[in-house]
Structure formats: structure tokens, C-alpha cells
Amino acid sequence: RKEVEQxxxxxxxPEGATVAFNCTYSNSASQSxxxxxxxxxxxxxxxMSVYSSGNEDGRFTAQLNRASQYISLLIRDxxxxxxxxxxxxxxxxxxxxxxxxxxxxxxxx
Amino acid sequence: xxxxxxxxxxxxxxxxxxxxxRCSSQSGHNTVSWYQQALGQGPQFIFQYYREEExxxxxxxxxxxxxxxxxxxxxxxxxxxxxxxxxxxxxxSSLDNDSPLHFGNGTRLTVT
Numbered sequence: 352r353k354e355v356e357q358x359x360x361x362x363x364x365p366e367g368a369t370v371a372f373n374c375t376y377s378n379s380a381s382q383s384x385x386x387x388x389x390x391x392x393x394x395x396x397x398x399m400s401v402y403s404s405g406n407e408d409g410r411f412t413a414q415l416n417r418a419s420q421y422i423s424l425l426i427r428d429x430x431x432x433x434x435x436x437x438x439x440x441x442x443x444x445x446x447x448x449x450x451x452x453x454x455x456x457x458x459x460x
Numbered sequence: 461x462x463x464x465x466x467x468x469x470x471x472x473x474x475x476x477x478x479x480x481x482r483c484s485s486q487s488g489h490n491t492v493s494w495y496q497q498a499l500g501q502g503p504q505f506i507f508q509y510y511r512e513e514e515x516x517x518x519x520x521x522x523x524x525x526x527x528x529x530x531x532x533x534x535x536x537x538x539x540x541x542x543x544x545x546x547x548x549x550x551x552x553s554s555l556d557n558d559s560p561l562h563f564g565n566g567t568r569l570t571v572t
Contacts, residue, residue: 394563438502447516450502
């Protein structure tokens, strides 16, 4: 089983749609969780941290279920500029990050 | 505040050659990590340096080595290059072990 698994994608959605990304992780000792966004041929950039209580940043909502080892990201009212690859990331010791393969999102007019 | 900068941006090498990639950490950051991202994959952790000492390593062979300097800049060295080493190499720095990582633009290495 891979350490971090994500929906294979790509997701093709129209502007204004709501889209959800799912992610599972295998190491129950993982400490911190993030979603990163990566534009084509660019570096990953931190989108948001993920907390057990759930957290929201504008149109983006992240959820963590430690018992199920499951992480999600919900994007509401999708914009063209949301088109990117979304990487689920789990942090273990010494701030090392384990990335999922990423799920590509394509938002069309 | 200066972000993480990497050089060169692109590089083409021949199988068997050696390569050195460079990274300047974000100001004040004493931890630097290197990641390899092959096409269509997520970044894979190579190793991490904290105050000039390696303090974590991923599943990469010894021909991948690194250095961190007193000013916290860093190098990634790869010897005996193989075709599968072709990838985007990302450097990331953080304030400490508990802080988020900030990535540089990466160096795209092509091995022919």
C-alpha cells in the first residue's frame, strides 16, 4: 500500500462547480497534514494545513479523519484559476513530507 | 524577504556524468530539504539538512549526496547519472522542523 494515495484524476468540472478530493495515508503516526497546489511546471505551494476539527479558507474546506486515516479537500464555486494539480501531503518526523501523486483539476468555462 | 532560489533552472547531462544543483534558503531558515519529482509523480524526499548536518534521508542511493553551508545554502550532488534521474529537483526550506516548507522553483534535469 502506498504511503499517501489520492484519487487518480483528472477531474474536469465547469466553472462554479463544487469538487472534492480524497486522500488516504498509511502511517498512523503521521503528525501533520497539508494540501499543496502545483501549477504546470512550477513548484508546489502550500494551499492549506488540515486539522482534525476541519478548517476553511474562503472557498476551500479541508477535513481530517485520523481514525480512518483520511483527508479531504472541498473546493466550492470553482474558478478557472483553480486549475492545477492538488497534492495531499503528510508530515512525519523532522518535517519530512510524503506527497501523494496528485490529482489534476481542470476547470472549464 | 527573499524566497528559496535554485540554480540552474534547466540542465542537460549525459549518463555517467556528475551534477551539482544549488539552493539558497529563505532568509532565517536553517532547515533545507531536497525532493525529486519525476513526470506525473509527486515529489519524493531525498534528504534533509539541519544546521549543516544530514538529519533524514529517503530511499535514494549513496550517489545522491548533499551539503549545507554555514549560511544555510545547500547543494545536491548526483554521481554516475542514470536516465531515470531525469526529473524536477526541488529544494525546500523551513524555519524549523515544525514549520511549513517553502519550495524553490526547481531545477529540471534531463539525462540523455
